[in-house]
Amino acid sequence: MNEPMDFLIWTRGTAFDIAVTIFVIGVILRLFEILALGRKQNLAEPKGSEFGPGMKTILTRSIPDLGTFRRQPLTVVAGYMFHIGLLVSLIMFVPHIELFRATFGFSWPGLPTPIVDAAAVLAIVGLLAALWHRIMNPVMRKITTWEDWLVWTLTFLPILTGYLAYHRMVNPYPVILGLHILSVEALMIAFPFTKLMHTFTVFLSRWYNGAMSGRRGVES
Amino acid sequence: MAENSTLGDSLRRHGVSRRGFLKFCTATASLMALPPSMVPAIAAALERARRPSVIWLSFQECTGCTESLTRSHSPSVESLIFDHISLDYHHTLQAAAGEAAEAAREAAMHENKGNYILVVDGSIPLGNPGYSTIAGISNLQMLEETAKDAAAIVAVGTCAAFGGLPQANPNPTGAVSVSDIIKDKPIINVSGCPPIPTVITGVLAHFLTFGAIPELDQYNRPKVFYGQSIHDRCYRRPFYDKGLFAETFDDEGAKAGWCLYKLGCKGPMTYNACATTKWNQGTSWPVESGHGCLGCSEPRFWDAGGFYNALSVPISDNSQTVAFAAAAGLVLGAAAAGLNYKTKDEAQKAHGTVTIDDLEKKS
Numbered sequence: 001m002n003e004p005m006d007f008l009i010w011t012r013g014t015a016f017d018i019a020v021t022i023f024v025i026g027v028i029l030r031l032f033e034i035l036a037l038g039r040k041q042n043l044a045e046p047k048g049s050e051f052g053p054g055m056k057t058i059l060t061r062s063i064p065d066l067g068t069f070r071r072q073p074l075t076v077v078a079g080y081m082f083h084i085g086l087l088v089s090l091i092m093f094v095p096h097i098e099l100f101r102a103t104f105g106f107s108w109p110g111l112p113t114p115i116v117d118a119a120a121v122l123a124i125v126g127l128l129a130a131l132w133h134r135i136m137n138p139v140m141r142k143i144t145t146w147e148d149w150l151v152w153t154l155t156f157l158p159i160l161t162g163y164l165a166y167h168r169m170v171n172p173y174p175v176i177l178g179l180h181i182l183s184v185e186a187l188m189i190a191f192p193f194t195k196l197m198h199t200f201t202v203f204l205s206r207w208y209n210g211a212m213s214g215r216r217g218v219e220s
Numbered sequence: 221m222a223e224n225s226t227l228g229d230s231l232r233r234h235g236v237s238r239r240g241f242l243k244f245c246t247a248t249a250s251l252m253a254l255p256p257s258m259v260p261a262i263a264a265a266l267e268r269a270r271r272p273s274v275i276w277l278s279f280q281e282c283t284g285c286t287e288s289l290t291r292s293h294s295p296s297v298e299s300l301i302f303d304h305i306s307l308d309y310h311h312t313l314q315a316a317a318g319e320a321a322e323a324a325r326e327a328a329m330h331e332n333k334g335n336y337i338l339v340v341d342g343s344i345p346l347g348n349p350g351y352s353t354i355a356g357i358s359n360l361q362m363l364e365e366t367a368k369d370a371a372a373i374v375a376v377g378t379c380a381a382f383g384g385l386p387q388a389n390p391n392p393t394g395a396v397s398v399s400d401i402i403k404d405k406p407i408i409n410v411s412g413c414p415p416i417p418t419v420i421t422g423v424l425a426h427f428l429t430f431g432a433i434p435e436l437d438q439y440n441r442p443k444v445f446y447g448q449s450i451h452d453r454c455y456r457r458p459f460y461d462k463g464l465f466a467e468t469f470d471d472e473g474a475k476a477g478w479c480l481y482k483l484g485c486k487g488p489m490t491y492n493a494c495a496t497t498k499w500n501q502g503t504s505w506p507v508e509s510g511h512g513c514l515g516c517s518e519p520r521f522w523d524a525g526g527f528y529n530a531l532s533v534p535i536s537d538n539s540q541t542v543a544f545a546a547a548a549g550l551v552l553g554a555a556a557a558g559l560n561y562k563t564k565d566e567a568q569k570a571h572g573t574v575t576i577d578d579l580e581k582k583s
């Protein structure tokens with residue numbers, strides 16, 4: 001009789017502690033790996049500066065590129081839909097903000113639930129479109145590895161279960177809320193060891209691309 | 221009181237007017253989500269109903285459930301109905317004690333074999349039978365004995381329904397619920413700490429009217445009362461949806477009646493009738509009086525994190541977990557970086573330069 005609640009309490013307690021510990025240690029070690037282990041010394045003579053071109057590339061790579069859009073509109077549109085939808089539902093939903101406040105001690109105002117709900121739908125549609133593209137496009141299919149399927153699934157489940165929990169579409173409620181939390185824990189555990197790390201390294205790697213091109217004296 | 225008088229006789233004897241009785245029937249119909257056209261049928265059934273024998277057993281409990289039922293308000297039709305079911309045994313309310321009381325219980329069980337309703341409040345300790353006994357009989361033995369010939373069992377309160385407060389971590393008495401022990405009888409869980417009195421009488425009225433137990437949810441709770449969450453029926457819900465929250469118990473938001481989620485309201489995970497039936501004859505209910513819902517009608521609500529923490533906040537101290545993990549990550553990372561720095565430095569020192577001339581000389 002009490003199992004659904006036992007499950008919810010476990011996901012909000014022990015399981016959360018384990019996931020957060022792996023996530024935090026993992027991310028910090030990965031950042032150390034990238035920043036402190038460094039690259040082999042480049043003995044070639046630099047042909048240009050690094051810093052300026054690096055910064056420029058952060059900017060240029062963050063604006064959608066018209067050429068890519070013409071060739072692969074779906075990649076660009078689905079990518080933006082998903083990322084914006086995910087970000088809004090992650091950091092603008094009041095229960096999530098309360099979790100951040102309990103952890104870091106500060107908070108910010110949330111958005112009304114109908115807007116967050118729309119954002120979640122946007123993210124779900126975006127992810128499904130991206131999946132469809134990955135399956136239907138022959139080039140995409142060739143370059144897809146098992147890690148891509150894993151990461152897609154781990155990202156999709158929290159949004160789906162969150163949507164189901166918010167709308168109470170699964171009974172009893174502790175089961176679906178527990179599944180939502182558990183899916184986030186799975187995501188947190190896989191995070192440091194997969195391409196999900198790009199959340200933390202995206203601007204760093206854009207800068208590095210630009211800087212390396214700058215050093216060689218070429219456009220990036 | 222004549223053994224075979226009907227409920228209608230009994231109510232009339234106590235001066236309940238036809239109008240008052242029908243008002244109760246109408247309220248019962250709406251409470252049980254039945255159409256108004258059912259009111260005459262309910263009235264007729266209740267009018268004719270024989271007083272069913274009820275045996276009420278109290279185990280590890282605080283008497284809050286009995287208090288909720290008997291002391292909540294001045295006599296009403298509900299409490300009269302309760303008075304006029306034949307409460308043959310209730311060791312808190314009955315005058316007899318000890319062996320005389322046990323004799324009454326045994327007589328009622330015998331006379332109404334297979335027909336009596338067993339009401340239980342309180343959990344049953346399995347750790348040691350001596351933790352809770354009545355007239356030297358352990359709770360487990362008394363429950364098994366009395367349940368054997370019952371028509372149905374009503375587990376009143378979260379303790380009887382789910383184990384309740386006595387079962388709170390670390391559960392020193394090994395407390396369990398009625399349904400953990402009795403597997404072969406229909407059990408209606410009327411959870412709540414305590415349950416709303418109208419819900420208790422509503423369930424009994426349903427049984428009297430239809431002679432059957434109401435439709436139940438996954439936790440064996442009557443769907444009519446536990447079918448919807450507090451959150452979905454809460455009058456503060458528009459504020460939740462708009463993003464307007466009380467941040468403390470006396471800020472402007474609290475005064476304006478905004479949502480209590482941030483102050484720990486567990487309404488979103490709780491299924492109960494408080495938001496619609498209300499308490500104290502419809503006067504108010506906890507959220508209306510300015511305090512968040514504790515989730516008292518759900519299993520293990522007492523172990524589900526702080527009452528004043530939002531539902532989304534982890535049960536253990538998350539900032540501490542993050543701080544410890546971050547410290548561990550930094551130490552490990554710094555150690556790895558230090559080692560790497562040493563290796564690189566040695567490589568640097570061992571580095572020799574070669575010119576084109578050197579290379580040509582060798583070949």
Ligand code: SF4
Nearest residue numbers: 454457479480485487
């Ligand atoms: S006060 Fe509680 S039950 Fe009411 S809307 Fe807010 S969170 Fe939901």
Ligand code: SF4
Nearest residue numbers: 492494513514515516
């Ligand atoms: S508002 Fe919540 S905690 Fe309070 S009595 Fe109702 S269900 Fe129990």
